[in-house]
Amino acid sequence: MIRINNNYNRLPGNYLFSEISKQVNEYQTKNPDTSIIRLGIGDVTKPLIPSVIKGLHDAVDEMAEASSFKGYGPEQGYAFLRELIATHDYSKRDVTIGEDEIFVSTGAKEDTANFQELFATDIKIAVPDPVYPVYVDSNVMAGRSGDYLNGRYANFVYLECNQENDYLPDLPKEPVDLIYLCFPNNPTGQTATREELKKWVEYARSNKALILYDSAYEAFIQDPSIPKTIFEIDGAREVAVEFRSLSKTAGFTGTRLSYTVIPKELVIWDETGKAYELNKLWNRRQTTKFNGTAYLIQKGAASIFSDAGKQEVQALIEYYLGNAKIIKEGLDALGISSTGGLNSPYIWLKTPKGLSSWDFFHKLLNEAQVVGTPGSGFGKCGEGYFRLSAFGERANVEEAIKRITNLSL
Numbered sequence: 001m002i003r004i005n006n007n008y009n010r011l012p013g014n015y016l017f018s019e020i021s022k023q024v025n026e027y028q029t030k031n032p033d034t035s036i037i038r039l040g041i042g043d044v045t046k047p048l049i050p051s052v053i054k055g056l057h058d059a060v061d062e063m064a065e066a067s068s069f070k071g072y073g074p075e076q077g078y079a080f081l082r083e084l085i086a087t088h089d090y091s092k093r094d095v096t097i098g099e100d101e102i103f104v105s106t107g108a109k110e111d112t113a114n115f116q117e118l119f120a121t122d123i124k125i126a127v128p129d130p131v132y133p134v135y136v137d138s139n140v141m142a143g144r145s146g147d148y149l150n151g152r153y154a155n156f157v158y159l160e161c162n163q164e165n166d167y168l169p170d171l172p173k174e175p176v177d178l179i180y181l182c183f184p185n186n187p188t189g190q191t192a193t194r195e196e197l198k199k200w201v202e203y204a205r206s207n208k209a210l211i212l213y214d215s216a217y218e219a220f221i222q223d224p225s226i227p228k229t230i231f232e233i234d235g236a237r238e239v240a241v242e243f244r245s246l247s248k249t250a251g252f253t254g255t256r257l258s259y260t261v262i263p264k265e266l267v268i269w270d271e272t273g274k275a276y277e278l279n280k281l282w283n284r285r286q287t288t289k290f291n292g293t294a295y296l297i298q299k300g301a302a303s304i305f306s307d308a309g310k311q312e313v314q315a316l317i318e319y320y321l322g323n324a325k326i327i328k329e330g331l332d333a334l335g336i337s338s339t340g341g342l343n344s345p346y347i348w349l350k351t352p353k354g355l356s357s358w359d360f361f362h363k364l365l366n367e368a369q370v371v372g373t374p375g376s377g378f379g380k381c382g383e384g385y386f387r388l389s390a391f392g393e394r395a396n397v398e399e400a401i402k403r404i405t406n407l408s409l
């Protein structure tokens with residue numbers, strides 16, 4: 001008899017975004033004449049930039065000729081792309097990252113979900129609350145969670161983020177082995193200062209812990225004092241893995257390209273205290289389970305590092321940040337307190353009059369036909385909060401804010 005991995009039975013039933021889309025579809029069916037504005041799911045709306053399109057076209061032509069056709073590529077990604085990443089994302093910020101420390105992949109979702117398989121099942125994990133659900137669910141599937149009770153898994157340490165601590169979690173009170181951090185944060189939009197990251201790097205160094213640093217939104221950081229990479233912090237090379245993605249940077253959510261940076265200094269240990277290089281372990285994993293990202297996509301991705309590509313990416317980011325500013329200012333004018341939206345495409349607001357996240361969702365849907373994301377879907381600490389995304393079209397964002405402003409809140 002073929003039996004289920006029982007850990008899957010510990011996962012919460014409905015995935016947040018399926019529930020939202022179910023409710024939105026029901027509303028649309030009952031109210032066919034209304035126009036719904038979606039500021040919910042974190043997907044981009046702008047097309048790929050011209051430089052990327054050119055890179056993709058050129059690569060298609062190469063694939064048509066026997067002399068330039070490409071079959072299987074290196075599992076770690078082509079050298080031309082890894083060199084560009086090392087130079088433009090790191091050297092230019094005075095951070096040294098070797099090409100062989102970069103692993104090109106198809107998505108930060110995949111890599112942040114898969115990375116945990118390198119670690120023992122009984123390690124202690126710390127996750128932010130609210131959180132990008134992938135970190136939690138992938139560890140549940142792997143059997144690290146224990147039972148689910150009152151919105152919490154017994155074995156996880158939750159790093160609470162709320163208005164009181166300005167959405168910047170305190171260090172855990174009990175020792176942990178693996179820490180997930182994400183800045184600029186999804187869902188709160190909060191960013192971390194150098195001091196803040198230093199606190200975590202020092203904690204990890206003194207506890208032989210590892211930080212998995214999700215940097216999917218680094219392109220939105222415009223304030224030069226905010227670190228763009230955790231490797232700007234001294235000592236981070238010994239304790240952090242960084243995940244980056246072109247999904248939000250360059251509209252690659254449907255095109256798929258990301259990279260994971262694993263410094264050679266990183267080691268993890270077995271029960272006898274013997275050390276193992278993490279870079280080698282991930283390489284072993286990738287060469288077994290992954291056959292590389294498509295050549296076409298890597299060529300398209302390389303184009304974002306050209307001068308024209310960089311300008312086009314910056315224009316794209318500025319467009320979304322312009323939307324974020326409109327949302328943020330609209331909320332400010334209504335006296336609704338919020339964070340994010342400055343160096344991040346997300347605005348995390350405290351629901352007015354103490355409404356629950358889902359009550360506020362229904363109010364916006366029914367009375368303004370605006371869809372956002374209930375904060376409670378990201379964890380217990382998200383209750384009473386709500387996420388609006390700046391990834392929409394400008395005209396829709398303006399209309400959404402107008403409609404929210406006209407509500408009696």
Ligand SMILES: *Cc1c(COP(=O)(O)O)cnc(C)c1O
Pocket residue numbers: 042106107108109110132182186214216244245246247248252253257258
């Ligand atoms: C969107 C997002 C990603 C990117 O995932 P991809 O698989 O690269 O599209 C990663 N982490 C967070 C927190 C995100 O919101």
